[in-house]
Amino acid sequence: MxxxxxxxxxxxxxxxxxxxxxxxxxxxxxxxxxxxxxxxxxxxxxxxxxxxxxxxxxxxxxxxxxxxxxxxxxxxxxxxxxxxxxxxxxxxxxxxxxxxxxxxxxxxxxxxxxxxxxxxxxxxxxxxxxxxxxxxxxxxxxxxxxxxxxxxxxxxxxxxxxxxxxxxxxxxxxxxxxxxxDSPGFASSRLGVAIALEAIRMLEDGVASAEDIDTAMTLGYKHPMGPLRTTDVVGLDVRLAIAEHLAREVGERFEPPAVLREKVAAGHLGRKTGQGFYTW
CATH class of the missing domain: 3.40.50.720 (NAD(P)-binding Rossmann-like Domain)
Structure with a gap:
């Protein structure tokens, strides 16, 4: 067409x-x-x-x-x-x-x-x-x-x-x-945010560095970019807004981790500000 x-x-x-x-x-x-x-x-x-x-x-x-x-x-x-x-x-x-x-x-x-x-x-x-x-x-x-x-x-x-x-x-x-x-987060945002939030929680818990968490997904699961780097590209403020929306609509499993809220409050929004989970 x-x-x-x-x-x-x-x-x-x-x-x-x-x-x-x-x-x-x-x-x-x-x-x-x-x-x-x-x-x-x-x-x-x-x-x-x-x-x-x-x-x-x-x-x-x-x-x-x-x-x-x-x-x-x-x-x-x-x-x-x-x-x-x-x-x-x-x-x-x-x-x-x-x-x-x-x-x-x-x-x-x-x-x-x-x-x-x-x-x-x-x-x-x-x-x-x-x-x-x-x-x-x-x-x-x-x-x-x-x-x-x-x-x-x-x-x-x-x-x-x-x-x-x-x-x-x-x-x-x-x-x-x-x-x-039409459903909360549709298919892509709901899945993408779920993975990103768990990656942020893992970073918050000291499971591994941002680089190693992302490498686990790029090499282990063939993602073109890891969830933390992707969050930097999308914008931490955007991720936070979607997570808050999904937490209200779907349930507490989408409740944003504290470190995400802290970075957004500090103005560390990812690539567009030069600092997020990575330094750009």
């Missing part, structure tokens, strides 16, 4: 810029919406840098100029009117996402609307929408350009045709889709 000619991405941070990158390389026209002019300029720089790195790797077939010529960065959601699919990629805050989703639906009433949430309930986010049948979860993974997986989350009211279309869109991005029903 071909992609919609117009793709919107609301939020131009690391994830949003990565999502924009993926659709640009697949040939779509992409509109990124940010809160203000400074944030919009930063979002454009992220996408341009990402495309430049792809060019250096030899992984693009068009010129950088042609690819970036299909990118629009704006601060007014009205620019999304031309989009057939809009992906919301703002922080994991329910009220913020709900507000943004309503804004997108008003600006692009005919578009399929997707949330990039990694753990929040698609059904809960759909409650404020006029057309919940056209709403779906598209959980991209960080870093988006290199990741091969997209988790499609079907809400209770998501139309079957929208799920089918989303599966085709992921294939058009040359990524692999898994499809799950």
């Amino acid at each position: 071909s992609l919609p000619s117009g793709i919107g991405v609301y939020g131009g941070g690391r994830m949003g810029a990565g999502i924009a990158h993926a659709f640009l390389l697949a040939g779509s026209n992409v509109t990124v919406i940010e809160a203000n002019a400074d944030a919009a300029a930063a979002a454009r720089e992220r996408v341009e840098s990402s495309v430049a790195k792809a060019a250096e790797r030899g992984s693009i077939t068009a010129t950088q100029e042609e690819i970036l010529g299909r990118l629009t960065v704006a601060t007014d959601a009205a620019a999304l009117t031309v989009c057939g699919l809009v992906v919301e990629a703002v922080p994991e805050i329910v009220d913020l996402k709900a507000t943004v989703l309503g804004r997108i639906e008003s600006a692009a009433p005919d578009a399929v609307l997707a949330t990039n949430t990694s753990s929040l309930s698609v059904d809960q986010l759909a409650t404020g929408l006029a057309r919940p049948g056209r709403f779906i979860g598209l959980h991209f993974f960080n870093p988006v350009p290199a990741s091969q997986l997209v988790e499609i989350v079907a809400g209770a009211k998501t139309d079957a045709a929208v799920v089918s279309a989303a599966q085709g869109w992921v294939e058009a991005l040359r990524k692999t889709a898994i499809t799950v029903t």
